[in-house]
Every structure is written in C-alpha cells, then in structure tokens.
Amino acid sequence: VARDLVRGGPLTYGILLGAFGLGAVGGALLARRLREKATTEQIVRLASTGLAIGGVTTSLGILPLALPALALAGGGWVLALSTFNVSVQLASPRWVVARAIALYQMAAFGGMAAGSWLFGSVASVHGVAEALIAAAGVQLLSVVAGFVRRMPEITQADLAPRSGWVEPNTAVPIQPRSGPIVITVEHRIAEADVARFLTVMSERRRIRRRDGARAWQLLRDLGEPTLWVERFHFGTWLDYVRHNERRTQADAANSDALHALWIDGKPPVIHRRIERQTGSLPAAGEDDAQTLDPVTDPTRSS
Incomplete structure (x- = not known):
C-alpha cells in the first residue's frame, strides 16, 4: 500500500502501520464497554464491517483517507479477535478450556496464514487494490453468515x-x-x-x-x-x-x-x-x- 498505492517510502509505511496500531489499541479499549451494551454477534458484525470498509477505503490510495481507514480496520481486527477469545474461554468448562483455546488459536492464526497466502497471490496477479477489495468482499460474507448462524452469547455461567x-x-x-x-x-x-x-x-x-x-x-x-x-x-x-x-x-x-x-x-x-x-x-x-x-x-x- 505504501509503495504502490500511496507512492510513499519508509516514512509513509511507518505512518500507515502506526495508524493501524492506534486503531487496534482503540478497539481493545472499547471492547469491554461494547460487550456491556451489545451482543456478541453485533460486536463481531460491527468489527467485520469496519475491517471491510477500512480495506476498501485504503485501496483508493489516498493517504489522508488511508490513515483513518487503517485505524478503523485495526480496531475491527482486535475487537473481533478479542471477542472470539473471550467467547471461547467463557463457553468452555474449566477441564477443557486449555484445549478449546488451543483449537481457537490454531484456527485464528492458521486462518491468517492462509489468508495472507491467498490475498498475497491475488495482489501478485491483479494488484494490491484489487486484493484489498477482494479481502473486504470475503469479510462482508462473514457478516451475511452471521444472520444464518449467530455467534453464541457470552455468559457468566x-x-x-x-x-x-x-x-x-x-x-x-x-x-x-x-x-x-x-x-x-x-x-x-x-x-x-x-x-x-x-x-x-x-x-x-x-x-x-x-x-x-x-x-x-x-x-x-x-x-x-x-x-x-x-x-x-x-x-x-x-x-x-x-x-x-x-x-x-x-x-x-x-x-x-x-x-x-x-x-x-x-x-x-x-x-x-x-x-x-x-x-x-x-x-x-x-x-x-x-x-x-x-x-x-x-x-x-x-
């Protein structure tokens, strides 16, 4: 993005990455407050939508728009992962919670590795902007899937x-x-x-x-x-x-x-x-x- 879309250098890359990091910190700070007011499915839906909007906006290659877009994407990324993590821990009996978290971590980081390969391949063939749009489209499919199979509610059982x-x-x-x-x-x-x-x-x-x-x-x-x-x-x-x-x-x-x-x-x-x-x-x-x-x-x- 920094090199091919925004046409910047190392400083531009650092600024873009910093914007994503600031958004991630903001998402982590808002997570607890959101869990008190919204359902698990609503939080994940909001996070997925934010990540998709961030990807599409970043693909435009305009630096002033890319910074808030990446901040929005970073917030959605952390908010979704933290919600999944809390859901797995609170929904698992204590005798099996370690195995449940291990399976979740395998799925989450395995998914990131597979996604990196997939959309990296798309970027190599079609371009960075097209890869970001494609990733955003797949992300929005998860929002649609949530209407069919909702996330279980986090309980304090x-x-x-x-x-x-x-x-x-x-x-x-x-x-x-x-x-x-x-x-x-x-x-x-x-x-x-x-x-x-x-x-x-x-x-x-x-x-x-x-x-x-x-x-x-x-x-x-x-x-x-x-x-x-x-x-x-x-x-x-x-x-x-x-x-x-x-x-x-x-x-x-x-x-x-x-x-x-x-x-x-x-x-x-x-x-x-x-x-x-x-x-x-x-x-x-x-x-x-x-x-x-x-x-x-x-x-x-x-």
Missing part, C-alpha cells in the same frame, strides 16, 4: 467443576480400563410433565455428550407410560468416572429442573453395566477387563 460426586462401589471387580460401560437412568415422570421433561432432557443430552457420553438415547417404556430411560455408554470405567467429575456448577440448574419433575420426588434408578462377549470365562488370574470400543469394534455383544 460458573463452569468450575461441581464437587460432591463419589465413585460408586461395584459388586463385580472392575478396573479403570474395564469396559465398555453402559449406563441406564430410569426416571418416573407424570404425563402432565412430559413436555417440560423433554425440554430439560434436551439440555441434559448436550451436557452428557459434552462430558464424554456416547450414543445418548432417551427411551419411553411402552408398558409403563411414566417410565423413561436415559441410556448412554463409555469406552471404559475411567471414562465414566471422568464424565461425572466434569459436571460444572452451571449444570446444577438442569439437575434441579429435572429433580422437580420426578414423581413424588423419588430419585431415578441408575444401572451401571459392563458389556461382555459370549464365550468362555477368563482363566483364573487373568484380567477380566475388556477394552473394546463399543463404537468401532464389530464383534461386541449387546
């Missing part, structure tokens, strides 16, 4: 681990690697509460799957209309233990809503079972644990 769960004793000896483990939870729900129950269980399904449960199902008994069975499984007993230790403080609301629907307040009956293959029993002294994957192993027995 307490995602710290919920303590109090104690690993149950089993009558059958079991090792951490024993499995597959099948869990069934029997709920007794009155007919009048079925609609509310299904709503609560929709959230419970999300929680179960988030914490590692596989093949979650909700079944209704055809002989007893009040009996509902929640079924899911894990690869090993250790996976089941970790699943329960990953429950967050924010999940208490879902548990409380479910408790209020139980008939006469009676807690559900929980069955913990281990899948076994047909055939001979293990010889004395052999480890009875199975480590088959219930999803991928074709020889497993129901």
